[in-house]
Amino acid sequence: MVKDYKVGDMAEKIKVLKETATELKRVSGGIQAVDRNVDRILASIKMLEINISDLVDIGIEHREG
């Protein structure tokens, strides 16, 4: 069965995740237990960007596979 991968939609969700994580760090008051875990979350989000969001930058919004 052919799948339709909605790259653009996934990239939007990844963007929201990144904004939320960044905002959480901004309001953490410097709590290390928050900041350091957010750093790890952001590192994982970067992998999502490499896997998905960067494709939007070259004009791919969806792909069949």
Add this chain to the structure above:
Amino acid sequence: MEKYWNPVLETLPREQLQQLQLKKFQNILKWSYEHSPFYRSLYKDAGLEPGDIRTLDDIRKVPKTEKSMLREAQGKEPFPYGSILSVPIEQVTEYRQTSGTTGQPVYHPETWQDWEWSAESWAYALYAQGYRDYDRVFLPFGYSVNIAFWAGHYAAEKIGCEVVPGGVLNTEARILKMKEIKATAFMATPTYILGMADVAKKKLGIDLPKDLNIKKITSAGEPGACIPATKKRMEEMWGAKVYDQVGATEIGHWGYECQAQAGLHVLEAFHLVEIEDVETGASITEPGKRGSMVITTFDRFAHPCVRFDSKDIVEWSPIERCECGRTFRLLKGGVVGRADDITKVKGVLLAPTAIEEVVRDIPELGDEYEVVVIKKGDIDDITLKVEISPAFKHDASTVEQKLAQQLRLKTGLRYSLEFHDYGTLPRYDVKAKRFKDLRAKE
């Protein structure tokens, strides 16, 4: 179960893949220029601005880097990574280093994000080799300062495998542990894959294909799985599929065999591989001609690797698209050699100059020496012949101790040492042949 780790990226049509590579090259070039004093100086001296690179062809205008330049740069501040470091040192969370067998080790910093990148890149390979969440993966290597299989450990975890670290166990204990827990996969150098099989058979009386449950093996660290006869021997001894995998500390993991075993896929979403004619430097884009690999790593920011002359000899495969469906280009026969005389012994890169440096730093030894590498069974054996100066002949055991210690420290290898009377080793007028690699090569 999904066939690909990332079906979108791994099957990207060539034109779009190249678009992505150009964009990522531009990003890492700009990052390096703006954040690394080493790269900024290199590019300014060449009169190059990041904005000058507009096409894939333009990339050849970017100056290459090589290991000696990395070594020189790391002598600068901040300690110990030097002027290539492109993030605040407080962001570094992992220390790695090259083996140092070609000279001074190159220290390699990883931020948490870069370390995620390493695991991610390995995940592409392991998934292509059939690793899944039902696998129990054994890691029989010494978890230490060298990168070795560290990223393989984290990638297997990322895929969802159950990972069993076999760090400080000896070979017999590792084999017995794999048997006990019914491990389904493991990762090791080809020398060790064969060495373990030898120990299992001769010392433990174990019939590996019958008594163990290993289905797949990832072979990395030295050529072996890309040499057909060695691959065949490993697969027969273990009753398992053996997959080749390549990478380097400075570059990261960049190539892997998939289950089709049709060559080495370049992980092109993470790297740009260029092949250059060793003599003329001309670009080789078609199959049928070997050349030296120049490689750029994308999205790894702490210690960027831009147009690094790896000295690996490679060749594009004539297979346009692998039967696995991945569009990442294939290299025929993996890494087939080195552009210089550096060779791998027991999985460690060894340069004859590193041995020479040790020998000639010990005043009790004569100038001449000879290195002979042979295969004893399936294990590399390295003999170093030296001459002891007559004045120190009475104290040979102290000299031997010192030599062994320095060799271990500077080259990471153990040697069989032979002491000869002064003046008895061959002398050369021109082109000395002090390094003799007698291992049969297919």
